Amino acid sequence: MVENITWSRRTFIAFNYTFLIGLALLCLLPLVHVLAVSLSSSGAATAGLVKLWPVDFTWKSYEFALSKPEFLRSFVVSLQRVALGTMVNMTLAILIAYPLSKETSVFRLRTFYAWYFVITILFHGGLIPWYMTIKWTGLLGSMWALILPGAVPVFNVILLLNFFRGLPRELEESALVDGAGQWTTLWKIFVPLSLPALATIGLFTVVGHWNSWFDGLILMKHPDQYPLQSYLQTVVIQGDTSLMGFDNIEDLALISERTARAAQIFIGALPILCVYPFLQRFFVSGIVLGSVKG
Amino acid sequence: MRRHKRISSLPFHLMILPGFILVALYSYGPIAGIVIAFQNFIPAKGLFGSEWIGLGNFEYMAGLSDTYAVVKNTVYIATMKIIAGQVAPIATALLLNEVRKAFVKRGIQTLIYLPHFLSWVILGGIMVDILSPSSGIVNALLRFVGLEPVDFLGNPRTFPFVLVISDVWKDFGFSTIVYLAALTSINPALYEAAAIDGAGRLKMTWHITLPGMLPIIILLATLNLGHILNAGFDQVFNLYSPQVYRTGDIIDTFVYRMGLIDAQYGLATAVGLFKSFVSLLLISASYALAYRFANYRIF
Numbered sequence: 001m002v003e004n005i006t007w008s009r010r011t012f013i014a015f016n017y018t019f020l021i022g023l024a025l026l027c028l029l030p031l032v033h034v035l036a037v038s039l040s041s042s043g044a045a046t047a048g049l050v051k052l053w054p055v056d057f058t059w060k061s062y063e064f065a066l067s068k069p070e071f072l073r074s075f076v077v078s079l080q081r082v083a084l085g086t087m088v089n090m091t092l093a094i095l096i097a098y099p100l101s102k103e104t105s106v107f108r109l110r111t112f113y114a115w116y117f118v119i120t121i122l123f124h125g126g127l128i129p130w131y132m133t134i135k136w137t138g139l140l141g142s143m144w145a146l147i148l149p150g151a152v153p154v155f156n157v158i159l160l161l162n163f164f165r166g167l168p169r170e171l172e173e174s175a176l177v178d179g180a181g182q183w184t185t186l187w188k189i190f191v192p193l194s195l196p197a198l199a200t201i202g203l204f205t206v207v208g209h210w211n212s213w214f215d216g217l218i219l220m221k222h223p224d225q226y227p228l229q230s231y232l233q234t235v236v237i238q239g240d241t242s243l244m245g246f247d248n249i250e251d252l253a254l255i256s257e258r259t260a261r262a263a264q265i266f267i268g269a270l271p272i273l274c275v276y277p278f279l280q281r282f283f284v285s286g287i288v289l290g291s292v293k294g
Numbered sequence: 295m296r297r298h299k300r301i302s303s304l305p306f307h308l309m310i311l312p313g314f315i316l317v318a319l320y321s322y323g324p325i326a327g328i329v330i331a332f333q334n335f336i337p338a339k340g341l342f343g344s345e346w347i348g349l350g351n352f353e354y355m356a357g358l359s360d361t362y363a364v365v366k367n368t369v370y371i372a373t374m375k376i377i378a379g380q381v382a383p384i385a386t387a388l389l390l391n392e393v394r395k396a397f398v399k400r401g402i403q404t405l406i407y408l409p410h411f412l413s414w415v416i417l418g419g420i421m422v423d424i425l426s427p428s429s430g431i432v433n434a435l436l437r438f439v440g441l442e443p444v445d446f447l448g449n450p451r452t453f454p455f456v457l458v459i460s461d462v463w464k465d466f467g468f469s470t471i472v473y474l475a476a477l478t479s480i481n482p483a484l485y486e487a488a489a490i491d492g493a494g495r496l497k498m499t500w501h502i503t504l505p506g507m508l509p510i511i512i513l514l515a516t517l518n519l520g521h522i523l524n525a526g527f528d529q530v531f532n533l534y535s536p537q538v539y540r541t542g543d544i545i546d547t548f549v550y551r552m553g554l555i556d557a558q559y560g561l562a563t564a565v566g567l568f569k570s571f572v573s574l575l576l577i578s579a580s581y582a583l584a585y586r587f588a589n590y591r592i593f
Contacts, residue, residue: 009495016389017398023386024405027467030420031408033431037423048434092313099306107306116314120321123574126566127546128553129327132337133320149320152313182305211413214528218554229415236419237532258429265419272411279411280404 031269038062038262045259061255061263071264073224074231077143078210081227085147085209090202093156098186100157101164121154134219141221146212156201163197164190200282203275210271232268236261331564351564360548361565367454368544371525374458376518382466384511387473388499406467418532421460422447453538461529472514473507480506513588520577523569545569 032052037045041056049055065071096117104110124130130149139145167190175185191198216230223234239257331351333344355361386406393399409417424430425446433443446452484502493501527546534542545565553562584590 012495013392016392020386020389020393020402021398024402027405027409027463030424034420034423046429048429048431051431092316095309096313099303099309102306106301107303109303109307113310113314117317120317122577123325124321124570125324125327126563126570127549128559128563128566129324129330130320131554132327132330132341132559133323135337137319137323148316151316151320176301182301182309186309207411211411211415213413213415214531229413232419233415233532236415237422258423261419262423265416265423268419269412269416276408276411280407 031266034262035266038259038266040259042256042259045262046256058255061259062267064255064260065263065267070223070226070231071228071267074226074228077225078228081143081146081212082206082209084143085150086202086205088147088151089153089156089205089209090198092152093160093201094186094191094198096152097157097160097164098182098190101161117152117154117157120152131218140219141225143225145219146209146215146227149215153201153205156205159201160194160197163194167193196282203279203282206275207272207279228268232264236265236268328563328567328570330559331567333560335559335563337559347560351560352568354561355564355568360543363540364543364545364548367541368523368525368546371454371457371530371542371544372522374454375461375526376521378458378462379465379469380511380515380518382462383469384473384507386466387470387477387507388503390470390474391477391503392495403467403470406470408467409464410468412464414528414532417460417464418529421456421533425456447533448535448537450538450541453534453542457526457529457533457542460533461526472510476507476510477503509588513584513590516580516584516587517590519580519583520573522576523573 029052033050036050036052036054038061039054039057039059040050041058041060044050044055096113099107100110100114100117102110125133134140134145134149139148171189171193172185175189180188211229212227213229213233216225216227217233220226220230223231226234239261327341329341330344332346332348333341334347334350335341335344390399390402393402424432427433427443427445427448432446436443444452446456480502484506485498488498488502523545525544525546527544527550530542530544530547531550534547546569549562549566549569552558552565581590
């Protein structure tokens, strides 16, 4: 395509690049600012000297955050939750998506099961009955309360069943002719062929479990059992930052509630920032796969 | 002739069974639990021991002035979010489409997708820090240009706008993905033909790009109809405070406080049921519309 680069076109390009780069920076700068605050001394932060670069650089706020046993405990709870929750979610998603990807002629009750699961995204009982159900099934205060109620990820099941349907039928038929059962076909043919889709869904599941905070807040009986995000909610939002136990005068000059809060916010975001490059590689194809199918 | 071996569906049932049971317990269980809305529910007496009061909770809900304020806030905030949350990514996708240098485009995309993946606890913490009237950097900037500092999160007038802007900020980038995908499916021959006919870039955007995106725009707008009672619990819960309840309290936060803080289980369930029921109608209508006009099916 031959393009006539006119003056107005050039102005537009300059404006467009500036605007979009500004927009992109707007998404990053708040995080950079909080990082800078967390690495600055209390005095500099309070005086409003900190912009995007730490002033009077110090690690003290991080030392403080990491020295609190609650913090490390909740970090471990979060890791356990992510590992166990992702395993349960993915297993159930695969096991449900496979039969539902069959034609009604092969699996007669397919439509019934599909509606059975889809209804749950159309209608909820609401917060109170949900809470009471978990209470009555005896899960309050257990790790399972954070995993079993959301164990079936219906949206991911739909994504995955659409992916399964796109796989060549011949592979499955030849496996069945060779005497493989449904379990073998699923495990040896469908799962290996769906690894990109499974990786996408898996990463989203990991992020989802890592970011969940409300269920931990109301379903755990004791703050000791909180996952990291629930713990951060109580510290950062409700503001229980007690600097007690850190009453060394020298240290108090270096950390304040604000810098300590900033450090904890940043540590809470750090794991996401670490998996982000992998996420980004997968999610574009994954999202498009699910939302604009023909 | 050999008869085709009938495939047994037993393995299929077994595969679905664990998920079936969990959904029965934790999705259908709570749906059965909506009977609480018709009771003067006391946890110690249980579902069968509590007194049945018919529509009492609903009558009480209808008489409560808070209910109307909360519904109004929810619809107001959600509507603004839906509109801004669709306009911003469309505009961004159109502008990104004009960026020819691949690495610049990729870099911008990487940055604008990022906030989507952080929780509202983290983002709420960041908002509280940067918007603080005393030490926040936003107010420092306002003071620098000679304006009065604003208590963005504590003022009922500004609070809903903070919600809308920060919500768009979190998700506009991620939402561009779908629109950018729609752009790639537009036939390049159309642009070549338009160029030969002497159309400029603006004309091409208006007559080719936008019409090319229109189906997906209409589809997403229709599906958003179902979210009109979802003003974003996670966000509001982490940003609001009693001084902004007047404009910032939404149905979900109201239900949380009534139910889990004040222990008015029957009333909170009734309000929740009202929301679920209206949402069901809206979602069904939006899916029906989407199916009719865009031939969209979820499975």
